[in-house]
Amino acid sequence: MTGASPRLTRRLQLSGLLVGLGLAVEALTMAWSHPTAFLAFLLVGGTLVGLGVLVYLYAIVSN
């Protein structure tokens, strides 16, 4: 095993950061009963998770 390339490592870490943040926002908003929570879930959490997944897919395709 030679280890992942630095570029792949960076992209996986960026993806992990985005997805992790997105999931954290989603989990926090689940505990709050308010229309703003729904919007934050979708617009902030969903966008971060979506971006993170795209970065991950790009990382594995371009590697």
Add this chain to the structure above:
Amino acid sequence: MPYLTAGFVAVVLVTIALIALVALRPSLVEARGGRVLAFLALCVLPLLMTALGVSAQVEHSKSTEFCLSCHVMEPYGKSLHVDDSSWVPAQHYQNNRVPRGEACFTCHTNYTLFGDFKAKLRGLRHVYVNYIGTIPKEIKLYDPYNNRECLHCHAGARSFEESDLHKEVRAELAKNATSCLECHDTIHNVHGLAGVKIWKEGKP
């Protein structure tokens, strides 16, 4: 909902732990098992959790607590507790003719998330107005109240169908040519709340 939220948070924590493992040990992806783990942690689980979360949030937005969470809706919530059976929403709420946990949604089924695209945009506007815009002094329905909201429970009910008054206007009610509210006209009446007796909701 608390169980759902706890379950959601638990799976999110597990996913974040797996993500941390992949991000801190990227060499894992060199092995087949590591690639599967990364795919699960960075793609499958997050998308699955987001989809489940949206479903749970939509379901939760039917709750009375959700509707009354904005300050402007508080008088409408109070009107459900008026100790006077001539107030239609109060009578329905207090006698379990609508589920108390979903009281608003039961009679306003076409609002915001559950309406058409226009209704969803209006919902977004409500959030904007709540924080940034000017909240109107009087809140009105966008469209005349649809008899469908009453008839989805009352149509076919003996007390409704056998009433002579209802028989006279039955066809008109079905067509919305006559509104139920023309006779049953004490609805939320939020301007008349001062001084009314309020029913204290006891725990079963």
